[in-house]
Amino acid sequence: MKIHIHRGQDQIGGSIIEISTATTRLIFDVGTELDESDQIEVPTIDGLFVGIKKYDAVFISHYHPDHIGLLGALIDDIPVYMGEKAFDILCSAYSYRKLDVPFSTQSIHDGQTVQIGDITVTPLLCDHSAFDSYMFLIEAEDKCVLYTGDFRANGRLDFDKLLDRMPKVDAVIIEGTTLSREYNIRNIEEETLEEIAVNYLEKHSGPAFIMMSAMNIDRLKTIENVARRTGRLLLEDLYTARVATASGCAVPDCKNGIRVFLTSPDQHDELCSYGSAKIGEKGMMKSRFIMCVRSSMKSYLEKRNEKISFEDGVLFYGMWKGYMEQPKVKGFIEFMQSKGVKLHILHTSGHADSMTIDSLIQKAVPRIIVPVHTQNAEWFQKYGQAANIAKDFIIEL
DSSP states (O other): OEEEEEEOTTSSBOOEEEEEOSSOEEEEEEOOBTTOOSSOOOOOOBTTTBSSOOOSEEEOSOOSHHHHTTGGGSOTTOOEEEEHHHHHHHHHHHHHTTOOOSOOOEEEOTTOOEEETTEEEEEEEEOOSSSSEEEEEEEETTEEEEEOOSOOSSSSSOHHHHHHTOOOOSEEEEEOGGGGSSSOOOOOOHHHHHHHHHHHHTTOOSOEEEEOOTTOHHHHHHHHHHHHHTTOEEEEEHHHHHHHHHHTSSOOBTTTTEEEEOSSGGGHHHHHTTGGGBOOHHHHHTOOEEEEEOGGGHHHHHHHHTTSOOTTEEEEEOSOGGGGGSHHHHHHHHHHHHTTEEEEEOOOOSSOOHHHHHHHHHHHOOSEEEEESOSOGGGGGGGGGGBOOSSOOEEEO
């Protein structure tokens, strides 16, 4: 049984990991690199992206681009396995942008093994800022490897229960995204963000807005709870409403206080499909609300502000702080502040802190540790000879 890190060992994102035996070759994640924009460079991996098919299957841990961005470049007829809900969410996002999903998938579910040749793959549902994310236990030739994908312990899934299911393994391929932080601090829990937001809104009488990724379902659940607890409607734009419906969380319904609003008149027919859950300007004027917004909504909000005062309002920012330096995001925030809206950061990492990483390693007791998705592989030197942080991209078990 061999582990081959094609890409991702000494960087964050762009993961392409191979695990193989003499007769079976599997790939885990095929991501684009974080600094790639319109021009994506596809690695010339023979039998995966170029030439004749030489791989038996691709398994996807979650739907973030740095893990799925190259799926459309795969050689035809390589089966792709992915979480069922994750794929539904991805399809809803593509559909909103009027894009075709350039691949099909076979569904995986928590604990249900998949046999590919002489390799058994068991998906383990884990907590991440992407919904329906998985770790993978890969077994063959009396060896067991754990690939963690991206994970954390501060969302709404019980990390201790996941650890209880974790066997001892021969090797762990583990992410270390947060290990480049200057300080090793424990992540804020999603439930704590809920309390922070509720308490903050008690001090402000104006409307509230949330700037976040609609595909961060844990954050969407947080803001749904905040709206309910503070007596506000949660207003979802059509894109967020599609994603929420696909996930089964925060689904628009007049009974649960979640409404859908329109930002473009050419989408009126779709808005009507939500029936009594739709809301217009008059309904907004009568309501206290939390509205899901994006930087592209600046002109829409300028028009709403002509009828609805934003004074003493709140803009919750629920994404990575680095995005705030991008001109479009920075300009949007400054625009909202000019209308009397107070900015409040409401975010926590989607990646494991150092204590969570250590808990998993202590439970799995691997003989070999392969750090990926990190710029600080040296952190793993604390585990002695188990840590494989050299540039040896092929490891034989």
